[in-house]
Amino acid sequence: MPVISRLTAGRAVRSxxxxxxxxxxxxxxxxxxxxxxxxxxxxRDALAAAYGANKATSALFGPAPQLQTVAGFTVFKISMTLMxxxxxxxxxxxxxxxxxxxxxxxxxxxxxxxxxxxGAVVQALRGLGAGVVTLWVLTGLxxxxxxxxxxxDIAAGRALYFALAMVATAVIFLAVGALTSQLAATRxxxxxxxxxxxxxxxxxxxxxxxxxxxxxxxxASPFGWVEELRPLTAPQPLALVPIAALTxxxxxxxxxxxxxxDVGAGIxxxxxxxxxxxxxxxxxxxxxxxxxxxAVMGWWVAIAVSGxxxxxxxxxxxxxxxxxxxxxxxxxxxxxxxxxAVLGVCFLALAVLVAFxxxxxxxxxxxxxxxxxxxxxxxxxxxRWRWLGGWLLVTVVVLLASGVIAGVFAWAGAxxxxxxxxxxxxxEAGVNLVPPAITIAGAGxxxxxxxxxxxxxxLYALLAWSLLVVVIGGVGATSHxxxxxxxxxxxxxxPAVPPHWEANGVMAAIGVTGAxxxxxxxxxRDLRGA
Amino acid sequence: MAAxxxxxxxxxxxxxxxxxxxxxxxxxxxxxxxxxxxxxGAGKTTTIRLLLGLISPTEGRGEIFGLDCQxxxxxxxxxxxxxxxxxxxxxxxTGAETLRLLGRAWGxRGxWGxRGxRGxRGxRGxxxxxYRDELVARFDLDPAKKVRAYSKGNRQKVILIAxxxxxxxxxxxxxxxxxxxxxxEQAFRGCxxxxxxxxxxVFLSSHILSEVEAxxxxxxxxxxxxxxxxxxxxxxxxxxxxxVEATFAGVVPDLSGVPGVSSVQADGRVxxxxxxxxxxxxxxxxxxxxxxxxxxxxxxLEELFLAQYGAGD
Numbered sequence: 001m002p003v004i005s006r007l008t009a010g011r012a013v014r015s016x017x018x019x020x021x022x023x024x025x026x027x028x029x030x031x032x033x034x035x036x037x038x039x040x041x042x043x044r045d046a047l048a049a050a051y052g053a054n055k056a057t058s059a060l061f062g063p064a065p066q067l068q069t070v071a072g073f074t075v076f077k078i079s080m081t082l083m084x085x086x087x088x089x090x091x092x093x094x095x096x097x098x099x100x101x102x103x104x105x106x107x108x109x110x111x112x113x114x115x116x117x118x119g120a121v122v123q124a125l126r127g128l129g130a131g132v133v134t135l136w137v138l139t140g141l142x143x144x145x146x147x148x149x150x151x152x153d154i155a156a157g158r159a160l161y162f163a164l165a166m167v168a169t170a171v172i173f174l175a176v177g178a179l180t181s182q183l184a185a186t187r188x189x190x191x192x193x194x195x196x197x198x199x200x201x202x203x204x205x206x207x208x209x210x211x212x213x214x215x216x217x218x219x220a221s222p223f224g225w226v227e228e229l230r231p232l233t234a235p236q237p238l239a240l241v242p243i244a245a246l247t248x249x250x251x252x253x254x255x256x257x258x259x260x261x262d263v264g265a266g267i268x269x270x271x272x273x274x275x276x277x278x279x280x281x282x283x284x285x286x287x288x289x290x291x292x293x294x295a296v297m298g299w300w301v302a303i304a305v306s307g308x309x310x311x312x313x314x315x316x317x318x319x320x321x322x323x324x325x326x327x328x329x330x331x332x333x334x335x336x337x338x339x340x341a342v343l344g345v346c347f348l349a350l351a352v353l354v355a356f357x358x359x360x361x362x363x364x365x366x367x368x369x370x371x372x373x374x375x376x377x378x379x380x381x382x383x384r385w386r387w388l389g390g391w392l393l394v395t396v397v398v399l400l401a402s403g404v405i406a407g408v409f410a411w412a413g414a415x416x417x418x419x420x421x422x423x424x425x426x427x428e429a430g431v432n433l434v435p436p437a438i439t440i441a442g443a444g445x446x447x448x449x450x451x452x453x454x455x456x457x458x459l460y461a462l463l464a465w466s467l468l469v470v471v472i473g474g475v476g477a478t479s480h481x482x483x484x485x486x487x488x489x490x491x492x493x494x495p496a497v498p499p500h501w502e503a504n505g506v507m508a509a510i511g512v513t514g515a516x517x518x519x520x521x522x523x524x525r526d527l528r529g530a
Numbered sequence: 531m532a533a534x535x536x537x538x539x540x541x542x543x544x545x546x547x548x549x550x551x552x553x554x555x556x557x558x559x560x561x562x563x564x565x566x567x568x569x570x571g572a573g574k575t576t577t578i579r580l581l582l583g584l585i586s587p588t589e590g591r592g593e594i595f596g597l598d599c600q601x602x603x604x605x606x607x608x609x610x611x612x613x614x615x616x617x618x619x620x621x622x623x624t625g626a627e628t629l630r631l632l633g634r635a636w637g638x639r640g641x642w643g644x645r646g647x648r649g650x651r652g653x654r655g656x657x658x659x660x661y662r663d664e665l666v667a668r669f670d671l672d673p674a675k676k677v678r679a680y681s682k683g684n685r686q687k688v689i690l691i692a693x694x695x696x697x698x699x700x701x702x703x704x705x706x707x708x709x710x711x712x713x714x715e716q717a718f719r720g721c722x723x724x725x726x727x728x729x730x731x732v733f734l735s736s737h738i739l740s741e742v743e744a745x746x747x748x749x750x751x752x753x754x755x756x757x758x759x760x761x762x763x764x765x766x767x768x769x770x771x772x773x774v775e776a777t778f779a780g781v782v783p784d785l786s787g788v789p790g791v792s793s794v795q796a797d798g799r800v801x802x803x804x805x806x807x808x809x810x811x812x813x814x815x816x817x818x819x820x821x822x823x824x825x826x827x828x829x830x831l832e833e834l835f836l837a838q839y840g841a842g843d
Contacts, residue, residue, distance in 0.1 A: 186678070282630070287631055290622075379582045379610075380632065380635040381604045381607045381608045382604070526585035527579075
């Protein structure tokens with residue numbers, strides 16, 4: 001195997017093993033918990049009646065056919081989460097191993113060998129392919145083993161097809177990342193372009209599944225194509241055609257563009273100079289604002305668009321909720337009338353976005369240290385507390401603004417449909433999203449202070465765990481002790497119920513305590529590179 | 531008595547069983563220019579990172595102008611400016627923004643957001659913007675460009691200017707000229723000489739021995755974390771061998787048995803050797819021979835350095 005393929009494969013496979021395990025465990029937990037919790041036909045019928053025609057859950061998680069079976073429930077419960085996780089994994093892995101290597105200057109060393117620019121990209125794509133195969137094999141293996149359980153009973157062939165569907169978005173977004181790595185001049189920019197495509201794709205699918213009479217849009221989104229594979233329910237392998245075609249086109253374009261651009265440059269021209277922005281280079285805290293701005297703007301747009309969409313669908317989705325649906329939404333924490341209940345569940349998705357923004361802020365702080373840029377500030381009269389405090393102040397302001405944006409845009413969407421929800425109530429529901437994000441940020445600062453090199457692993461593992469626990473535990477099949485470990489489980493489903501300010505206070509206090517301990521550890525430890 | 535610009539007592543840093551720096555005792559007086567030499571991994575950068583408070587010592591302590599490097603890093607940093615060997619800057623900022631940021635971080639004395647004076651370095655320790663602009667011109671830097679568009683040498687210029695423009699009492703320079711072309715290296719040497727003339731202290735860690743030889747009053751040589759030599763070049767030369775090269779018109783005498791003479795190399799009628807201690811015995815032998823040409827010179831810093839380590843070490 002050529003050296004670039006080997007190098008890329010080594011890193012992609014390691015990451016594929018971790019995510020394959022997460023995918024497999026999530027599928028197994030979902031299937032087994034359903035089989036154990038919903039044992040009788042009556043219980044399963046009630047569940048199907050609740051979710052089967054629910055437009056809100058359909059918009060968020062996709063349609064819910066065959067909820068009377070383990071297979072049908074597993075697809076509904078876990079597939080959209082895994083599709084999103086797979087897409088994020090795909091775009092981050094390919095931009096890291098393609099554009100990231102170029103940013104670090106290692107790509108030039110490899111190109112100095114016996115290869116061409118196009119040849120190198122082809123080799124790297126083969127390595128990325130090894131990562132995807134690992135992801136599929138591990139996901140498939142755990143799904144097949146889970147299917148052997150008599151209460152689950154999913155045949156090996158169907159299990160492998162389901163695993164294939166679950167990694168399909170990873171494949172597409174690996175290819176998207178490969179293309180944006182050629183278009184953009186930096187890894188960050190490449191990941192941002194790919195993230196925009198992901199956001200738009202998800203939004204189109206969401207509208208298509210929201211019961212607004214626009215289901216045809218499903219074929220306009222890669223998420224829709226994967227949904228149309230219909231694994232475990234009514235398999236439709238024909239949907240693999242657009243997936244394979246788009247992937248092939250993206251990869252071919254990436255290889256072609258790699259040959260016509262200079263190494264270190266992107267197809268989209270990067271401005272080599274700009275007018276100085278004096279206000280945002282006036283000190284460490286101003287710098288933190290400047291550095292956070294591009295990513296934060298991306299998160300705010302994503303939160304605003306999601307909030308708006310949720311607001312738009314809330315009334316029609318809420319109108320379909322019948323008695324048993326209310327019971328199910330109640331298990332997810334929702335209360336109140338249909339629209340409020342739907343918004344309560346939708347705000348969970350917004351809470352995840354806000355928490356991701358928090359994690360991004362802390363990993364960016366760590367990358368200042370690992371890249372050696374922090375040395376320039378800390379060798380001037382800037383204390384470590386001052387630098388970290390400024391960074392955290394910016395983070396808290398970003399999170400509060402994220403919450404308000406979520407509430408205001410959800411209200412704007414709902415108000416346009418005359419859904420009868422008030423701005424103060426939704427603004428309060430938006431602020432309610434902040435405490436879990438503060439807990440995540442505090443845990444990240446703790447890791448940054450004590451185990452700096454594992455900051456991003458701790459952050460994203462905690463996020464993925466919290467998300468999986470709350471999604472799998474939504475039907476009440478998970479132990480209370482496990483549920484309590486999820487920051488999202490502690491959050492009240494506002495606006496369906498009033499925020500639990502005491503619980504929010506405890507979450508914020510945990511975050512602040514983590515940040516304080518992390519700050520003390522950071523003050524005392526050696527600065528550490530990558 | 532004025533505090534030493536740099537003072538260390540038994541400064542030690544261990545990583546597991548490996549001593550990156552082993553009981554360093556060093557004093558640098560205000561106004562001195564001291565060179566700090568050693569091969570890769572000898573502990574030069576570790577010394578500097580300890581002095582800057584970026585890492586903590588396993589044992590011992592360091593002071594900058596009497597301020598403890600670990601307990602009073604902010605106060606110590608008000609008296610110094612640092613140039614690292616690797617210019618990892620913020621890619622999205624322009625050169626001008628970087629200089630402004632680093633100038634504000636150095637000069638604001640804890641009051642972020644205050645507007646600095648535009649004149650020379652004042653009571654608030656603000657950066658002299660006129661001097662900064664002069665340095666930008668001398669180093670031929672285009673400050674409107676983004677850092678990501680700079681070459682390695684241009685990024686190095688940015689951090690050099692950021693340090694020099696402060697006119698700090700102590701300049702701590704770790705391989706400051708890596709990536710600079712010879713013209714810019716000359717500009718750098720000019721700036722260091724001006725700094726010395728202004729009474730600033732310079733602590734220069736470098737691999738470029740000619741640079742250290744040209745600029746430094748004293749030189750310290752580090753080997754495997756230990757300071758093995760510290761003194762002026764004259765002192766070090768005095769303790770080292772003199773190189774003698776003699777060209778003979780007639781018979782070439784055997785110099786190998788002459789007291790104090792070593793490393794005798796004969797190339798036809800030309801003989802090179804090293805003399806340690808009194809040169810009288812050698813001169814007596816040479817006077818008796820038919821010498822056509824005689825050259826002698828003190829060892830260069832490079833020869834002193836190689837003598838410490840051995841050419842193959």
